[in-house]
Amino acid sequence: MFARIQLTLRQHRLETIALFVLCGGLALAGVIEAWRLNSLNFPHSCLQDGRVVQYWYDGSSAPTACQLASKKFYDLVWSPDMSIVAMFEQILPFIVGIGFGAPLVAREIETGTAPLSWALAGSRFSWLLGKIVAVVVVMVPLLLVAGLAADVREGALVPGIDPHAMFDSYAARGVFFVFWGLAAFLGTLALGTIFGRTMPAVMVALIVCVFVRGLWEPAWTHTILRPFAVEADYQWGSADLFVYNSDQLYLDGKPWNGDLNQWFNEHQPAPPVMATPDASGMVPSSSAAVSNAQPVDFGPPPQPITYVIHGADYWLVTRLECAVLLAGSLFCGAIALFWVGRRKPY
Amino acid sequence: MFERVWLTWKQHRFETGLVVAIGLITAVAALIEAWRLNSVGFPSSCLSDGRVPYWYDPAQAVTACQAAGQRFHDIHNEFDFGLVAEAGQLLPFLAGLALGAQLVAGEIDGGTAPFAWTLADSRWKWLLWKLVAAVLLLVPFMLIAGMAEDVLQGAVNPGLSAYASFENYTARGIFWVLWGVAALCGTVALGTIIGRASPTVLVALVICIFARGTLEPALNATVLRPLAVLELPRIHTPGELVVSSGGLYLDGQPFSGDLQTWYQDNETCTALAGGGTECHSPEQGPEDSSYAIPGNQYWPVVARGAAAMLAGTAVLAALGFFLVGRRRPY
Numbered sequence: 221m222f223a224r225i226q227l228t229l230r231q232h233r234l235e236t237i238a239l240f241v242l243c244g245g246l247a248l249a250g251v252i253e254a255w256r257l258n259s260l261n262f263p264h265s266c267l268q269d270g271r272v273v274q275y276w277y278d279g280s281s282a283p284t285a286c287q288l289a290s291k292k293f294y295d296l297v298w299s300p301d302m303s304i305v306a307m308f309e310q311i312l313p314f315i316v317g318i319g320f321g322a323p324l325v326a327r328e329i330e331t332g333t334a335p336l337s338w339a340l341a342g343s344r345f346s347w348l349l350g351k352i353v354a355v356v357v358v359m360v361p362l363l364l365v366a367g368l369a370a371d372v373r374e375g376a377l378v379p380g381i382d383p384h385a386m387f388d389s390y391a392a393r394g395v396f397f398v399f400w401g402l403a404a405f406l407g408t409l410a411l412g413t414i415f416g417r418t419m420p421a422v423m424v425a426l427i428v429c430v431f432v433r434g435l436w437e438p439a440w441t442h443t444i445l446r447p448f449a450v451e452a453d454y455q456w457g458s459a460d461l462f463v464y465n466s467d468q469l470y471l472d473g474k475p476w477n478g479d480l481n482q483w484f485n486e487h488q489p490a491p492p493v494m495a496t497p498d499a500s501g502m503v504p505s506s507s508a509a510v511s512n513a514q515p516v517d518f519g520p521p522p523q524p525i526t527y528v529i530h531g532a533d534y535w536l537v538t539r540l541e542c543a544v545l546l547a548g549s550l551f552c553g554a555i556a557l558f559w560v561g562r563r564k565p566y
Numbered sequence: 567m568f569e570r571v572w573l574t575w576k577q578h579r580f581e582t583g584l585v586v587a588i589g590l591i592t593a594v595a596a597l598i599e600a601w602r603l604n605s606v607g608f609p610s611s612c613l614s615d616g617r618v619p620y621w622y623d624p625a626q627a628v629t630a631c632q633a634a635g636q637r638f639h640d641i642h643n644e645f646d647f648g649l650v651a652e653a654g655q656l657l658p659f660l661a662g663l664a665l666g667a668q669l670v671a672g673e674i675d676g677g678t679a680p681f682a683w684t685l686a687d688s689r690w691k692w693l694l695w696k697l698v699a700a701v702l703l704l705v706p707f708m709l710i711a712g713m714a715e716d717v718l719q720g721a722v723n724p725g726l727s728a729y730a731s732f733e734n735y736t737a738r739g740i741f742w743v744l745w746g747v748a749a750l751c752g753t754v755a756l757g758t759i760i761g762r763a764s765p766t767v768l769v770a771l772v773i774c775i776f777a778r779g780t781l782e783p784a785l786n787a788t789v790l791r792p793l794a795v796l797e798l799p800r801i802h803t804p805g806e807l808v809v810s811s812g813g814l815y816l817d818g819q820p821f822s823g824d825l826q827t828w829y830q831d832n833e834t835c836t837a838l839a840g841g842g843t844e845c846h847s848p849e850q851g852p853e854d855s856s857y858a859i860p861g862n863q864y865w866p867v868v869a870r871g872a873a874a875m876l877a878g879t880a881v882l883a884a885l886g887f888f889l890v891g892r893r894r895p896y
Contacts, residue, residue, distance in 0.1 A: 234765045242772075287851075288826045300783050307779055311771075319768045327764070330676070418764040419672065420580050423664050426771075430656060431649075438645045480632050 228354035243362035249305045250369035257376035267380040309370045314429045317404025320355045322421045326412030334565035344561045367397030385531040387461035399545040406552040413559045449527035459531035465524040476522040574699035581664040589707025595650045596714035600721035606638045615804040616725030654737030659774045662749025665700045667766045671757030679895035704746045712742030730861040731805030748879045755886040789870045799853030805861030812855035821852040
């Protein structure tokens with residue numbers, strides 16, 4: 221078993237080295253960025269609601285003593301190196317998965333070594349299964365390390381909230397790294413087995429991954445997560461997962477079906493009223509004579525109700541989504557195993 | 567010549583089909599999304615700085631514009647719209663990568679390089695014709711997609727010309743072509759070094775992401791910096807490009823003191839009836855100014871950015887030619 225793993229990794233040594241370098245590099249970069257943020261020692265008393273670092277510049281909301289610390293914090297958060305680390309956290313599992321999945325079968329077929337490999341191996345099924353196990357054994361722990369480092373970085377970005385109790389970038393960190401990587405790997409493996417060519421498998425897999433990743437969160441919030449959503453209070457924020465807004469507008473807690481334009485027309489401030497000139501034709505200078513149209517507080521306008529999932533349900537959502545990703549991965553793996561037994565070796 | 571170009575396209579028919587599909591599908595999708603936004607018919611009198619204000623905020627939007635604003639933003643916030651609008655962040659690279667990885671690395675990987683290079687007069691000429699075929703394919707289709715993205719940008723901000731606004735400017739228009747050709751030449755050079763197609767694509771993808779992430783900060787700090795003018799806090803022009811911070815300003819003058827000390831010195835404290843004091847910060851303190859390039863400088867900025875990118879592309883192409891003449895064909 222160990223010999224087969226070693227052989228597979230040696231055969232794909234470029235991909236293996238790239239996996240170690242990319243995962244190790246990103247994990248290190250994530251931890252360093254988290255350390256840089258943490259070493260600013262942002263005062264806990266300055267956190268908004270004890271959770272989020274406010275933007276330094278907004279004098280009306282951030283306490284004055286926090287301005288400098290907040291400026292330093294955001295200078296770091298918006299620095300190019302932080303952006304690059306964040307960008308890589310979005311794509312690393314896909315690069316690793318596609319990088320390993322595409323050549324595993326397609327390259328053997330493409331270079332004409334498949335007939336020999338398949339003839340030497342007792343069965344094609346066990347040949348491919350051995351290769352899959354070899355890749356998974358190496359890929360899973362490395363992606364997990366990179367994902368946990370991304371969790372640490374996220375924790376430093378929002379110092380007042382446990383990263384496992386908030387939904388900020390939740391599908392681009394933590395255990396999701398492993399499941400995205402597995403899905404990309406087994407999906408690309410299936411494509412490579414069907415196409416029998418590496419490059420088309422890579423390209424189609426890249427496009428499919430972009431679509432799936434982009435559609436993932438909207439698809440979940442439109443379907444499976446809806447029943448779990450609860451009405452948001454006025455201070456819902458980055459810890460919560462926005463699910464949807466009600467179609468119905470509400471005013472003072474009651475359904476409101478009027479015309480929105482008309483409501484705003486009726487509730488906007490009155491236009492300025494000019495004072496009447498006195499007998500001498502002069503306008504009294506007293507400021508009371510001119511009614512400046514001051515905004516009148518009519519309370520909140522008609523608005524939809526927002527439904528969210530609270531950060532406390534992080535693990536519930538993560539478990540559900542990872543289970544679906546795993547099921548999809550296993551399905552793709554099954555297609556690859558089925559197809560490799562049926563297809564011609566050229 | 568035409569035969570040689572045609573042969574290259576036929577040899578790489580999957581990649582050729584991919585580039586054509588990327589160009590045409592993006593263009594059609596962008597035009598459809600632009601048409602959907604334009605068909606809302608948002609009144610020009612309701613625009614705020616050339617943009618459609620958020621329908622819900624009565625402080626920003628005139629009341630008569632609420633319904634049209636809501637319809638506009640409903641479309642603008644849809645997922646498919648975001649996907650089309652952001653296509654320029656990825657697709658030009660994919661097109662360049664797909665073609666570039668196969669040109670040399672595909673031949674070496676497939677074992678046909680010794681044969682192809684022996685038949686050709688010289689390796690340089692062989693690569694030159696392949697690159698010409700790839701560029702002839704990339705340029706028109708990327709240009710079509712980029713111009714459609716410009717049309718979409720014009721629909722997003724109906725009061726601002728897409729050519730007088732720097733919003734998303736490196737992901738539309740001529741930049742589609744520039745990114746595609748840069749990715750092509752870079753991938754050819756990388757493929758010549760690695761000699762295997764699939765690792766070339768993945769390494770090139772990582773490099774492209776780096777390049778995409780760092781190009782704008784690099785341009786802002788170098789070639790675009792001389793075009794920028796100082797804008798005091800709270801002064802902005804529609805469509806401008808902010809290239810750097812201009813430092814803190816207070817009452818129109820540069821502020822060089824300690825921010826925390828200033829806020830502490832300017833607090834107003836009142837004694838409370840029950841004892842103790844209540845302090846309030848001043849509403850406006852020192853604020854950040856910026857160096858920005860106004861939207862009417864769009865074409866000079868694009869020209870400088872394009873020149874920098876073309877120079878980089880030429881270096882990568884030269885590297886590809888140098889390496890292909892030197893390396894072993896296996």
